[in-house]
Amino acid sequence: MTRHSLQHHLYIVIFGTHTKAGRAFDITLIAAILASLAVLVFESVPSVNANWGIQLRYLEYTFTALFTIEYLLRLYCSPKPTAYAKSFYGVIDLLAILPTYLAFFFPAATFMGVIRALRIMRIFRILKLVRYLQDSNLLLRSLLMARRKIFIFFSTVAILVTIFGALIYVIEGPKNGFTSIPQSIYWAIVTITTVGYGDLVPQTALGKGIAAITMLLGYSILAVPTGIITAELHQEMNSHKSLVKCPNCSRSGHESDALFCKHCGSQLADPDKRVVSVDEQGRSK
């Protein structure tokens, strides 16, 4: 019983966000994630690493120890440990500690490149923060609702980019830097997204004409995803309105601050209940 109640208590603190202790745990964890990312970033700067390399490495070990304890505690107190371990967050929590252990036990002399890649893989630790962006469900839902349209949009972009890449490859050719179709498709992506590095630029008049068409196309089809997401978001936000139904005429579509039905004039719900439902609607406060 004691063990069970300890587990439950830990569960509320670690997984919950509503108690004072849970909130403190969350803030500490966020601070630890950000600090550990700062360590990783500073480690990669040659001048900083030369002077503070050892200190940064010990800080890294400390953070890895902390995240290991966190991971084990989560496994211990979760009601369904295997479900947690297999979940998105479980995998992220494991990935956040694994690279350091792997790098530690690897024979450093042999595969320098692997060690380096493993160290940088610690950056995925940043995904632990996604847990605290949970309120992003309105945005996410809009994107999910629009995923079919977004897929069609990206397919269209892929087709355009391939065709324009091949065209510029034929027109400009290897002598002007367009050495292969993949290279030319890369140019087309750089151009259609209006990034325009300028490392690869058409030299012939015809090539410049094709480039101009690619740019104008990119410029105008940029409008399509915006239109899709705006329309979905708008519908999502409006659908939040219509949760309350009039008890008298059963009609919905009232604004969130409405107390009385705008169609028949009867009271919608008692204010307190309404306030609760407003909170449940997940509008930005």
Next chain:
Amino acid sequence: MTRHSLQHHLYIVIFGTHTKAGRAFDITLIAAILASLAVLVFESVPSVNANWGIQLRYLEYTFTALFTIEYLLRLYCSPKPTAYAKSFYGVIDLLAILPTYLAFFFPAATFMGVIRALRIMRIFRILKLVRYLQDSNLLLRSLLMARRKIFIFFSTVAILVTIFGALIYVIEGPKNGFTSIPQSIYWAIVTITTVGYGDLVPQTALGKGIAAITMLLGYSILAVPTGIITAELHQEMNSHKSLVKCPNCSRSGHESDALFCKHCGSQLADPDKRVVSVDEQGRSK
């Protein structure tokens, strides 16, 4: 009769998408298109072509054979073969196989550039995929509804780009790389679409001022096509809402708060049923 039923059976498999065989055919075809594009792309990479050139060529011949069979089958089983051959998809299907045959029968020694262009023209094979983006009709309809506004928008962009190109040509002149008006219009397009390669850049103070105005114009008129498409898309999506059909005249397209059919004036449905139908509203699936 047997021949007719074979034709009909093939028609359902090749043109249809609802039977199991039809679905399998579609997936095989999509895979073949993508693989054949991969062959084309890899062929253009010098290092890959040096090592695998012959294998890639034989793969290409295989795919061309497959697409030829597909084209002939489509001609054979289509109820109206000439109508198919003249349709957008018929032309695309022919274009997908023609370049390889032309390149094969051409005297390779004489026109190397033509051969090269013909090979690359195989890229238009990608348009065979458009058949499977058919569900893009909401997007397409929005664009068609807005085509007049989009034409006006592009005319405005063309006028602006010509004027700013001529201005920068006068101000900067050939000594700073603006060798002619077409070249300067190319610069104006690169700038107004915010691509900004940087291969052609104003050097004088006045030229930089003109460039700054061009950029800010581009930055703000980018908002116009977005606005047009968003507004159209929004209206399209809303017109989808109205799944409710009039019990009298069976016509749909009513606004969500309509009580009476706007076509014949009969009452649409009793309020309770309407509320249910509001929940079922045609959100994009």
Next chain:
Amino acid sequence: MTRHSLQHHLYIVIFGTHTKAGRAFDITLIAAILASLAVLVFESVPSVNANWGIQLRYLEYTFTALFTIEYLLRLYCSPKPTAYAKSFYGVIDLLAILPTYLAFFFPAATFMGVIRALRIMRIFRILKLVRYLQDSNLLLRSLLMARRKIFIFFSTVAILVTIFGALIYVIEGPKNGFTSIPQSIYWAIVTITTVGYGDLVPQTALGKGIAAITMLLGYSILAVPTGIITAELHQEMNSHKSLVKCPNCSRSGHESDALFCKHCGSQLADPDKRVVSVDEQGRSK
């Protein structure tokens, strides 16, 4: 009387667009404008000018003669010649012919730069085309309705660009190319509009940080004009809906294809009249 009727007839042909002759006149004029612009553009290409310089010059004189006749005819047949001459289109029509005459009568040897500028000023001839984009009034009205918000938006951009320009000037200084505040403001505009030429780039870590903030700001405030214009356009398009009022309950807000009031079920108007009013609503057909 004869003269008056000639004037009136010419007026209908030249200023009107609904008669067959008027339409033919418009198409001829548009073709002449485009051809005359082509002449100007080709004249600026050194290789073309070397070979066809004299022919292009004579073409130019022909077009100027045509536009002069057009201008005089417009003055002659307009019911209020001075009002026309002072109007936007009157000024444009005069500007379209003036540069050629000025360049002709100027002592060419003395002010070569002036001659060159005068020649290029013929580009403003393109504005004669604006007359035929008249249907752009929905877009224009949206922009006019939003002009206050757009002014505030551009003021905000101006303030941001000045502050970030000054900051980067202090941080990077003349040694990294940021030679003065105007030059640095130019960089800030290039960056905030996401053009990014790359001719002027921060070199210090702090400068790069400031640049990153400028980019992200630009990236997100780009959303503001889009939002403004989308919202205005949406309202404009919706306001077109509500022109018809129900003769029974006097309520508006019906869709353009509604025959019956959606509120009370009474017939809205007789179909023929409705069709006319739809045409007058200026929706894109």
Next chain:
Amino acid sequence: MTRHSLQHHLYIVIFGTHTKAGRAFDITLIAAILASLAVLVFESVPSVNANWGIQLRYLEYTFTALFTIEYLLRLYCSPKPTAYAKSFYGVIDLLAILPTYLAFFFPAATFMGVIRALRIMRIFRILKLVRYLQDSNLLLRSLLMARRKIFIFFSTVAILVTIFGALIYVIEGPKNGFTSIPQSIYWAIVTITTVGYGDLVPQTALGKGIAAITMLLGYSILAVPTGIITAELHQEMNSHKSLVKCPNCSRSGHESDALFCKHCGSQLADPDKRVVSVDEQGRSK
């Protein structure tokens, strides 16, 4: 009493905008701010400063004197001087004059860099103009309403930029210019915002693939803030529509098709009057 009335009179002129004198004061102040900014900007141009340095300095002293008088007058006539001094505008008004005094009393020979930074800090004087953009509250309110969503959006961008920066750092490495993770994150920001300076560009095929994904991501998530702001702005503008006030509780904010007050349930107005008020609806003037 006289002093009090003088204070009150000054208050109306200086803080108010509705009297003729107040309007004149505002216009003079705006002109002084813009002129003083022009002085600062010209001072930074080496060629101008060499010729007009002394004149510009004296102009600067004049403007500082004017702004000092303005600041003291505001302190004198404000009913709550300390509240004003602590307010946003009070701090800005102080910051607008402080740098010149500090630079004047500083031992110029010792800290040249400080003097230079102080001089440039005068640029914050531009924020005095914000006072006259007060009508920007619709835009500001939309941004504030959406601030939670914007925060989530920027967090997502920060996570993406960190991950892609780390990936490109591993793939390209210091030999291709990606010397550290901060440098690589800078590249990721330049790419995802579609600025694309081109000073740092991937060289390997894998790096170019990562860059292409970053661009396409940037291209499409650009749609998210636009969608957010458009949807908010649209809702803000619609909530403005409801100029109709309840005859019973005098509260506004009703939807345009509301018949009954949503706050107290009393009938809003008789239909005919409502139709008129719909026409008067609060379109942005």
